Amino acid sequence: MTSARIDHLVTSGTFALDGGTWDVDNNVWIVGDDTEAIVIDAAHDAGAIAAALGGRTLRAIVCTHAHNDHIDAAPALAEATGAPILLHPDDLPLWKQTHPDRAPDGELVDGATLTVAGTDLTVLHTPGHAPGAVCLYAPGLGTVFTGDTLFQGGPGATGRSFSHFPTIVDSIRDRLLTLPPDTEVRTGHGASTTIGAEAPHLEEWINRGH
Structure with missing residues (x-):
């Protein structure tokens, strides 16, 4: 029986890439x-x-990918808590755009397991939105944290540098739609959904995209 729970907060700032800036x-x-x-x-x-941590020991700061809006506070949080920053190495070029003088502390590797409060989270490498994008699957909590790979209503954006539409479609089909349908999808932006809710129209969408 896991004792872990999921807390959620929403923070606001800007996303910047390819010379554009957006409020997010x-x-x-x-x-x-x-x-x-x-x-x-x-x-x-x-x-x-x-x-929000409230004095709990922070074991790790996990980056689903290295777009600036997902990592901009990571070094300050690491400094305040002593926790390591973990990132898939394929996203280092993106990371360096935001933090040229501060490298991540460790690598996220496909298939690796992170354990906290008796709960295992498996790293799923899901490139497409970014080369080193990952999702974190926690079967004991019935949830997958998808970053910007899968949202309510479809895949994350692939219109900018370092992204690729056929790749994100393959990642979703091969790594996410194979999870149990009742798995809750907790996303990088916006509302949560489930694998079962997204699978039917994603399959149509996959056929359109290839």
Whole structure:
């Protein structure tokens, strides 16, 4: 029986890439219990995230990908808590656009398991929105944290640098639609959904995209 729970906060800031800037609201997910936790995507506001942790030991700051709006607060949060920042190495070129003088502390590897508060989260490498994009599947919590790979209503954007539409479609089909249909999809922006809710129209969409 897992003792872990999922806390959620929304932080606001800007997303910048390819010379454009957009105002965005980001989901920050905290998985843990009363003593320890991990943060998924330290977006915009290290102080608000630290306050939500409430003195718990932060085991890791996990980056689903390295677009600036998902990592801009990561170094400050790491400095405040001593937690390591973990990123898939394929996203280092994007990371360096935002933090040229501060490297991540560790690598996320496909198939690796992160454990916090008795709960296992498996790293799924799901490139497409970004080369090093990952999702984190927590079967004990019946949820997958998808960053910007899968949203309510379809895949994440692939119109900018370092992204590729056929690749994100393959990632979703091969790595996410194979999860149990009742798995809750907790996204990088906006509302949650389920694998079962997205699968039917994604399959049509996959056929259109190829």
